[in-house]
Amino acid sequence: MAVPGSCPSTVAPSAGHPPICLADASGGAGSQDMLRPHLVLFGDSITEQSFRPGGWGAALADTYSRKADIVVRGYGGYNSRWALFLIQRIFPLVGLPPVATTIFFGANDAALPGRTSQRQHVPVEEYRQNLKTIVNHLKRIVPSPW
Structure with missing residues (x-):
């Protein structure tokens, strides 16, 4: 069993990249100990399509195939504003x-106003705040392993 705040099992994807803790973040015993660690890819269509041949999601899944599960939560056409509606479920x-x-x-957030995709446009300041909201939510649910 892992001691809270420690990380008994880490892997580094490649030289020059920081290690990722693969321990059960709960630090407790029980059924969660049997679950594989998972990495979540959260984003727009670029994320959604990342498992196509040669895609970055597929490469990540290959790199961690025996260590962790890769979970894709990519939503084509979504912007950071719409992502906020999903954050609690994901x-x-x-x-x-x-x-x-x-x-x-960010790709859809940057759509130009006055065009057919203007409903996807998010002003830069709102985009910045949306990303902060997403990151702060993740900080609340993921304890630091170090």
Whole structure:
């Protein structure tokens, strides 16, 4: 059993990258000890399509194939504003949190106003605040392993 605040099992994806803790973040015994660690890819269509041949999600899954599960939560057409409606469902405040998460929004937020995709546009200041909200939510559910 892991001591809270310690990380008995870490892996580094490649040289020059920080290690990722693969321990049960709860630090307790029980059924969660049997679950594999998971990494969540959260974003727009770029994330959604990351498992296509040669995609970055597929490469990540290959790298961690024996160590962790990669969970794709990519939503084509979504912007950071719409992501806020999903955050509680994808990252609940209870349960086993992911050991790592990617957040990939911005392409749709940058859609130009006055065009057919203007409903996706998010002003830069709102985009910045939306990302802070997402990151702060993740900080609440994922205790630091170090």
